[in-house]
Amino acid sequence: xxxxxxxxxxxxxxxxxxxxxxxxxxxxxxxxxxxxxxxxxxxxxxxxxxxxxxxxxxxxxxxxxxxxxxxxxxxxxxxxxxxxxxxxxxxxxxxxxxxxxxxxxxxxxxxxxxxxxxxxxxxxxxxxxxxxxxxxxxxxxxxxxxxxxxxxxxxxxxxxxxxxxxxxxxxxxxxxxxxxxxxxxxxxxxxxxxxxxxxxxxxxxxxxxxxxxxxxxxxxxxxxxxxxxxxxxxxxxxxxxxxxxxxxxxxxxxxxxxxxxxxxxxxxxxxxxxxxxxxxxxxxxxxxxxxxxxxxxxxxxxxxxxxxxxx
Amino acid sequence: xxxxxxxxxxxxxxxxxxxxxxxxxxxxxxxxxxxxxxxxxxxxxxxxxxxxxxxxxxxxxxxxxxxxxxxxxxxxxxxxxxxxxxxxxxxxxxxxxxxxxxxxxxxxxxxxxxxxxxxxxxxxxxxxxxxxxxxxxxxxxxxxxxxxxxxxxxxxxxxxxxxxxxxxxxxxxxxxxxxxxxxxxxxxxxxxxxxxxxxxxxxxxxxxxxxxxxxxxxxxxxxxxxxxxxxxxxxxxxxxxxxxxxxxxxxxxxxxxxxxxxxxxxxxxxxxxxxxxxxxxxxxxxxxxxxxxxxxxxxxxxxxxxxxxxxxxxxx
Numbered sequence: 299x300x301x302x303x304x305x306x307x308x309x310x311x312x313x314x315x316x317x318x319x320x321x322x323x324x325x326x327x328x329x330x331x332x333x334x335x336x337x338x339x340x341x342x343x344x345x346x347x348x349x350x351x352x353x354x355x356x357x358x359x360x361x362x363x364x365x366x367x368x369x370x371x372x373x374x375x376x377x378x379x380x381x382x383x384x385x386x387x388x389x390x391x392x393x394x395x396x397x398x399x400x401x402x403x404x405x406x407x408x409x410x411x412x413x414x415x416x417x418x419x420x421x422x423x424x425x426x427x428x429x430x431x432x433x434x435x436x437x438x439x440x441x442x443x444x445x446x447x448x449x450x451x452x453x454x455x456x457x458x459x460x461x462x463x464x465x466x467x468x469x470x471x472x473x474x475x476x477x478x479x480x481x482x483x484x485x486x487x488x489x490x491x492x493x494x495x496x497x498x499x500x501x502x503x504x505x506x507x508x509x510x511x512x513x514x515x516x517x518x519x520x521x522x523x524x525x526x527x528x529x530x531x532x533x534x535x536x537x538x539x540x541x542x543x544x545x546x547x548x549x550x551x552x553x554x555x556x557x558x559x560x561x562x563x564x565x566x567x568x569x570x571x572x573x574x575x576x577x578x579x580x581x582x583x584x585x586x587x588x589x590x591x592x593x594x595x596x597x598x599x600x601x602x603x604x605x606x607x608x609x
Numbered sequence: 610x611x612x613x614x615x616x617x618x619x620x621x622x623x624x625x626x627x628x629x630x631x632x633x634x635x636x637x638x639x640x641x642x643x644x645x646x647x648x649x650x651x652x653x654x655x656x657x658x659x660x661x662x663x664x665x666x667x668x669x670x671x672x673x674x675x676x677x678x679x680x681x682x683x684x685x686x687x688x689x690x691x692x693x694x695x696x697x698x699x700x701x702x703x704x705x706x707x708x709x710x711x712x713x714x715x716x717x718x719x720x721x722x723x724x725x726x727x728x729x730x731x732x733x734x735x736x737x738x739x740x741x742x743x744x745x746x747x748x749x750x751x752x753x754x755x756x757x758x759x760x761x762x763x764x765x766x767x768x769x770x771x772x773x774x775x776x777x778x779x780x781x782x783x784x785x786x787x788x789x790x791x792x793x794x795x796x797x798x799x800x801x802x803x804x805x806x807x808x809x810x811x812x813x814x815x816x817x818x819x820x821x822x823x824x825x826x827x828x829x830x831x832x833x834x835x836x837x838x839x840x841x842x843x844x845x846x847x848x849x850x851x852x853x854x855x856x857x858x859x860x861x862x863x864x865x866x867x868x869x870x871x872x873x874x875x876x877x878x879x880x881x882x883x884x885x886x887x888x889x890x891x892x893x894x895x896x897x898x899x900x901x902x903x904x905x906x907x908x909x910x911x912x913x914x915x916x917x918x919x920x921x922x923x924x925x
Contacts, residue, residue, distance in 0.1 A: 336727075340738060343724055347741050347806060351748060353767055354756045370770045412651045419647035423640055431648055438659055440856075440913050442863035444882040445906040448889040448899050449665035450658070451676075458665075478658050481651060510643055539749035541866045542882075546890055557751040561870050573759045580752040591747040595740050602810060 351584070358382065358577035365574055381578035391579060393551040394559035398583070401469050401544075401555060402537040405476040406530050413484030414526065418514050420485065421492030422500065432489070438482035443542050450475055454547055467553045475543050480533040487532075487601060491525035492518060528601035531594055535587060556583045663906070669899035676893035689900035698876065699901065702884040705793060709868075709880060710861040713800045717857060718850070720801065721808025726842075728809065729816045739813070742806035750803065754870035757799045761785040789877035796871055796878060800861070808853050815849025816842070859912050863905055881905050 357365060361378040364371065385391050420428060420435075449458075454471045456464045465471040499521075500513045508516075519526075544555040551559075560583065563576045591598055670689055674682035693699045728738055745753070760767045763784035772779045785795040823841055832840070865882040872878040874887050881901055889898030 344741055347745055350756050366765050370767055415647045416651040419644040423644040425641040425644040437913050440859050442905055442909050444885050445902045446662035446666055448895050449662035477654050541751050561751050576755050580755055584748050584752050587747045591743045
């Protein structure tokens with residue numbers, strides 16, 4: 299597969315060199331075969347990446363009676379919306395959806411607020427301890443959640459040295475614990491955004507007598523808006539997709555998120571296989587993410603390579 | 610080398626270095642105080658929800674604490690660790706974690722590199738293919754696990770349908786997840802599917818940094834494609850490859866979601882993180898579970914040290 303890309307590059311390079319040195323000319327038939335193989339490869343890559351989600355959509359739209367046909371049909375002959383109707387009428391699922399929105403939005407809002415303040419200091423102000431803080435923040439982005447699961451569980455239930463209320467099975471517990479992976483990531487990426495801005499901006503404002511905070515709110519933060527959108531999106535996706543904490547710190551639909559709901563989705567009766575409903579629920583919680591990703595794909599690609607952090 | 614070099618080029622003369630040269634007067638001190646004030650809320654959060662619980666995990670791992678138990682916990686030294694390492698069940702979770710990590714990172718890298726090289730060439734619809742790569746990445750792990758669980762279904766699953774009825778590669782249907790021999794490989798395949806695009810996109814960003822001049826020059830020197838790949842592409846891609854590898858290794862080593870959703874606590878696929886969660890919460894053995902969690906943490910810590918060395922914070 300490696301050679302296909304190399305071929306394309308070689309031919310591109312060869313075109314440029316034609317005036318300098320006569321390149322070896324290949325018979326056109328092999329070129330055509332090469333083109334066909336290349337497109338087959340592209341088709342295969344697309345099939346590999348997209349088919350599972352396509353299959354989830356097809357299954358969610360298939361009548362239960364046809365779902366268990368063998369051999370399977372790859373194109374639904376009739377579309378059946380009943381699984382979506384079932385999921386959207388399911389109180390538990392709707393509650394879970396609301397919990398997920400509240401938790402993800404809450405976490406992202408706090409992470410962006412605290413994170414951009416910290417990133418402003420780390421990116422624009424030279425002070426002692428800056429490097430140490432950056433190291434701490436960076437190592438936090440790679441923190442394994444399971445390493446603190448037990449102690450967080452105790453803290454959430456108020457069983458530690460401070461007298462805190464029992465937050466077990468609340469959305470607040472999830473919002474606060476989700477900061478573990480959203481905040482360091484936000485700080486890390488936003489620091490790079492602030493750092494990349496030209497220094498004259500604030501120098502000029504500071505000479506004019508504006509305070510640091512005014513420079514931050516009125517000049518730098520508006521300029522950092524694209525960065526805020528990117529990090530906010532990535533943090534939102536990470537929070538929306540989180541599973542371990544949501545599973546451990548909740549026990550009913552007062553706080554359960556959609557990820558936990560899907561993992562525990564069952565059929566209308568205990569004899570019914572839940573697959574089609576589960577696929578409908580899966581498609582419903584994934585479509586908003588895919589829409590966001592498609593709309594903001596450029597920003598997301600830039601942010602992914604900037605932070606190189608999955609969450 | 611920095612992971613960000615390709616996105617946010619740092620200004621040649623950073624304002625920070627200019628400032629450092631200034632004499633620290635009252636203004637400097639005020640600025641320093643402001644910086645700490647701005648960082649403080651974030652530091653407090655990190656301290657409260659990450660560092661403190663981490664220290665607690667270490668402390669708990671040396672005790673026999675149980676969840677919701679009236680018994681006063683006792684310090685037991687390294688007993689939890691010794692017990693764990695003597696126990697076959699735990700050793701096999703370590704083994705599964707290593708198998709999972711090594712094989713999924715290996716296949717992701719090979720496939721990701723291949724896909725990145727294909728997308729890197731110029732063709733119509735390239736942007737579309739790149740967008741399609743984001744779909745598996747955006748799908749929540751829980752969703753992708755349930756999708757594949759359905760695809761792997763022993764009787765009605767599409768995987769068996771393709772392999773048995775369409776391509777005739779297999780003679781009879783396989784119970785991919787129920788069969789202990791195929792369960793872990795099947796789950797690894799799901800992880801590879803989900804994370805290969807991420808790998809491909811990171812490597813693609815690395816490939817785009819390599820100047821085409823080098824290839825043209827090597828062509829003049831008479832290098833063939835294989836030589837170009839091994840002597841130009843691979844060495845120049847090394848930084849991007851390393852970052853991607855380390856990130857994926859860290860992520861794979863703590864794997865929980867995909868295993869738990871597809872197989873819960875089944876012994877044949879249990880990884881250390883799943884084991885830790887079962888001990889900590891389901892069996893209420895906080896001490897023992899914390900010891901397992903510390904083992905994961907220490908393994909990952911080694912990689913983190915490696916990583917922070919690679920990307921050099923000072924240059925930020």
